[in-house]
Amino acid sequence: MKEQEFCILWQKTKDETAKLFRVYAKEPEILLPAEIEHYSLKAIAPYCFAAAEHLPDSEILVTKVTVLCEKDEVYITNEERIPNVMQIPDEFRVLCGDYVKKIVLPPSVTAIGSLAFYNCLNLEELSIGKELREIGSDAFMNCRSLKTLFLYGNVREKSGLQQILNQISSGIDVAFLTNTEQVKIFYP
Secondary structure, three states, rough: EEEEEEEEEEEEEOOOOEEEEEEEOOOOEOOOOOOEEEEEEEEEEOOOOOOOOOOOOOOEEEEEEEEEEEEEEEEEEEEEEEEOOOOOOOOOOOOOOHHEEEEEEOOOEEEOOOOOOOOOOOOOOEEEEEEOEEEEOOOOOOOOOOOOEEEEOOOOOOOOOHHHHHHOOOOOEEEEEHHHHHHHHEEE
């Protein structure tokens, strides 16, 4: 088991779920939890992992999260509200642009905003769930190092995979993962 600690900038949505705006982490690889303060993480905001910061004018919550990671399972061990962004500890870096290498989104995520991963030049690996249906325009623009996409679901199940593949210009390995098997397909 590996422990990770990071700070999340997020917002409660009208439908009582969480929308992720920014992540501050100690390392460039992160496994995000399915919930933030008991709100299901459903959406990744536009420009979330892009170097250019685009935060909304409305209230943003900051939560410091400690998780235990085992394979691709994430268990929250501690959550602590931080008053504002200025009080995020110095050892945390903004997880964006060149600093992002690997991100595991929880299966609860159903939407990725426009330009969410814009210019994440070192992003090599991304994991998504089969419930992901909405992918904003140019969400993966300039993600030239993205070589592996893990999809938690069956090859035959409906997902947002085609929308993602339409935005990636280079070849990519897609691994479909279920409880019993793994199927890997290379998409040119």
